[in-house]
Amino acid sequence: MxxxxxxxxxxxxxRHRDEPRILARLVGSFEGYVSGLLxxxxxLGVLGTMEIENDLPVVLMVLLTGWCLSNIGVTAVVFVVVAQSRIRRPEAWAELDFVERHAPKYGRPPETIEEYRALQLQEWTSEA
Structure with missing residues (x-):
């Protein structure tokens, strides 16, 4: 899909491969793209096995193979772009991960030092 x-x-x-804030907001998670690859x-392995056994009509085999290859292409591009960004800009990703982990959820006020810091980082990164 x-x-x-x-x-x-x-x-x-x-387009935004150098902007971790935008990459962090992509639809789907990084793990989801990795699982899409897998x-x-x-x-493709199952389709290859079915082709060896001659269990599928050729047209269906071609369509399913194209579908799997296009899915692999899309997920691989996103995987590579995000992985390169995480390698090149680890400090920006560390801040984004900290905010994601510690920012108060559902509109409740901050209660811990980490939550206050996460809110400050969140406001700072949204202004930048």
């Missing part, structure tokens, strides 16, 4: 739903996110990731790779 990544091909149909996440092509726009792939284009957005490539699931579609496994799907």
């Amino acid at each position: 990544a091909t149909v739903v996440f092509v726009g996110e792939m284009v957005r990731a490539v 699931v579609n790779g496994a799907g």
